[in-house]
Amino acid sequence: MVGDSADAGEEVVRLGNLKLAHFGAVSYIKEIAPRCGIRVEERVFAKGLDVMQAIIAGELDVGGTASEAAIAGRAAGVPVVVVAGFARGGARLVRRQDQAIRGVRDLKGKKVGVTRGSIQEVLLMAELQKANLSWAPGPGKDVQVVYLAYPDLNQALMGGHVDAMMQSEPQSSQAINKGFGVEVVKPYDTPIGEPVRTLVMTESFYKNRRPVAEKFMRCFVQATSAFIGDRQLAEHYVRHTVFKGQISAEDFRDAIENSPYSYDITPQHIQVTTDVMARTGVGRMVRPPLAKDWVRTDLLDAAKAGLNIR
Numbered sequence: 001m002v003g004d005s006a007d008a009g010e011e012v013v014r015l016g017n018l019k020l021a022h023f024g025a026v027s028y029i030k031e032i033a034p035r036c037g038i039r040v041e042e043r044v045f046a047k048g049l050d051v052m053q054a055i056i057a058g059e060l061d062v063g064g065t066a067s068e069a070a071i072a073g074r075a076a077g078v079p080v081v082v083v084a085g086f087a088r089g090g091a092r093l094v095r096r097q098d099q100a101i102r103g104v105r106d107l108k109g110k111k112v113g114v115t116r117g118s119i120q121e122v123l124l125m126a127e128l129q130k131a132n133l134s135w136a137p138g139p140g141k142d143v144q145v146v147y148l149a150y151p152d153l154n155q156a157l158m159g160g161h162v163d164a165m166m167q168s169e170p171q172s173s174q175a176i177n178k179g180f181g182v183e184v185v186k187p188y189d190t191p192i193g194e195p196v197r198t199l200v201m202t203e204s205f206y207k208n209r210r211p212v213a214e215k216f217m218r219c220f221v222q223a224t225s226a227f228i229g230d231r232q233l234a235e236h237y238v239r240h241t242v243f244k245g246q247i248s249a250e251d252f253r254d255a256i257e258n259s260p261y262s263y264d265i266t267p268q269h270i271q272v273t274t275d276v277m278a279r280t281g282v283g284r285m286v287r288p289p290l291a292k293d294w295v296r297t298d299l300l301d302a303a304k305a306g307l308n309i310r
Contacts, residue, residue: 010034015029061201068122115168116147174248
């Protein structure tokens with residue numbers, strides 16, 4: 001069976017991940033995996049929903065994604081469980097320099113860019129709903145939403161194709177540091193609060209390859225602890241290994257200030273996020289999943305206890 005064992009006798013774990021600053025510790029797992037007695041094969045995807053599709057196809061054991069992709073996936077029948085939370089925050093509403101947008105209500109009559117199927121989309125819709133603004137991909141509503149990939153959002157803002165964007169990190173920090181974007185708000189004043197990025201495992205991996213899942217979780221906690229405790233290590237790895245020198249030290253530091261690495265997740269947070277998604281229509285879920293049925297933190301709790309991490 002593919003993924004069961006490596007040539008050298010190490011167990012192989014197939015990991016799906018995204019190329020974002022706050023996903024760096026998840027990427028770093030593969031560097032220290034041999035110490036954990038496993039080998040991690042990482043594949044990088046454009047967005048979280050693509051990670052879910054690869055899980056459906058049987059190509060991954062573990063995935064790093066934002067909570068909305070995991071929730072939408074579970075609602076669609078993807079057999080995953082949430083096992084940890086690896087970063088908080090990671091979103092900003094950023095306007096063009098020439099736009100007088102001081103708050104969410106000022107988005108009326110504007111074009112706002114966002115990546116479809118991202119936690120930024122959920123936060124944007126929650127903010128618009130809170131401000132009693134309507135939205136649609138075309139004209140006719142208070143706000144016209146323009147769906148673009150993370151890298152394309154910055155280009156659209158810089159080129160004047162959108163008036164503002166709800167963007168991830170490090171791209172939002174880059175827009176601000178390069179001078180073509182201005183922060184309007186960090187969108188953490190909705191019921192979701194700071195969104196938590198989710199580490200998910202397939203149910204099969206979680207249940208049937210338990211010893212390997214335990215090793216992987218210990219490796220996750222060690223990688224995250226290393227990034228939290230050694231900012232220089234985290235910065236060097238993300239800037240030079242993940243982004244190949246495409247982001248500056250200032251971009252990285254500003255990004256992680258807005259999206260710090262973490263470990264924890266709660267069923268309550270996933271449930272609130274699910275409820276907001278259902279209310280705003282993001283993910284188009286026919287039957288939203290109940291968080292208590294698929295959030296499993298026992299592996300995380302055991303790994304943190306074993307490594308004396310609170």
